[in-house]
Amino acid sequence: MPARPVAPSAGGLGWANLGMDIVSAHRVRKLLAEHGEEFFTRMLGPGELADCRTSTGLDVLGLCGRIAAKEAAFKTLRVRNRFLPWLDIVIRRADGGWPLVELRRSAAVMAADSGITGITVSISHDVEYAVAVAAPITGDTTGPGSRPEPTTHSPPLRGVLARSAVRSPLHIPLVHSTVRRPPMSDGLQQIKDWILKRHTDREDIATDLDLIENRLIDSLSFVEFVFLLEQLSGRSIEMETLEVDAIRTLGAIESNFFCAEVK
Structure with a gap:
């Protein structure tokens, strides 16, 4: 064939x-x-x-x-x-x-x-x-000067969602642990409830479910999600430096925003 x-x-x-x-x-x-x-x-x-x-x-x-x-x-x-x-x-x-x-x-x-x-x-x-x-x-982008040089104000190329509000940047380290997790924090429970309210076809969300790939958080709701995450975690979040993996799952959100050891 x-x-x-x-x-x-x-x-x-x-x-x-x-x-x-x-x-x-x-x-x-x-x-x-x-x-x-x-x-x-x-x-x-x-x-x-x-x-x-x-x-x-x-x-x-x-x-x-x-x-x-x-x-x-x-x-x-x-x-x-x-x-x-x-x-x-x-x-x-x-x-x-x-x-x-x-x-x-x-x-x-x-x-x-x-x-x-x-x-x-x-x-x-x-x-x-x-x-x-x-x-x-x-077009032909292989010639000299074809790739634009980032300016001194360009965000790093890690996963960027620009915003206009001027705040002190917060670096979110990615925490990976195989230790048994404690019960879900109040903040994370509110995050989960917020997502479920917008996806009434779901009864639950596994802590390791990919929220991005399954479009439980899309581009428009992401901005609202960051608003909520700032309020619940008590931290200012710079979306220019926020890594995708930091919010990919409920487990990642808990590790990076609601665990006491994360400063």
Whole structure:
């Protein structure tokens, strides 16, 4: 039998990794009501928020469209163990009204590593949902100067989710232990209850279940998750330096945020 064709590696010349995302206006309104406009400053820069502003406040569907566009653009990069760098993927409105994508700092480096020189995106709205589709622009990135050099303000390339709030960075060491765990702490129980409330199809969550791979925490809920984790742990969390493995499972969250020996 003839061999089946094998798709080329992602990111090569002539290869297009399409990205798509959909955002519910109901979900965004709920976040806006619960946390206020400040919540979205961790996801959109001042210019992006200004593009969504009207005389009566934020245009929720416009906000949904930009959130979906960032997620769709990030999906074209095909990277692993990275958080969506919200403030490094910038969606602005062109004079003609269509969206433009600007990749900064960590997003620009990820794009260069994937052989992508730019991203184009289209956004559509319909009553309660916004949908975005993104496609990469590929080119020869093997020549001198093709890879953008990180600036002195670039976040380290470990897994980044940009935020605008200025706080002292907190380094989260990864704790690995085979010692029998004590009963679940109150803080971790609240984290677990928070996740279960958003996934009513589940009755329980194993401590070693991958929360990221199973999409129990997605890009939009992650920002809200960090808000909650800061409150329950009593610590300020710099998302630019937060490693994916530090919050991948309930066990990891407990070890890295709620164990007494972790300072």
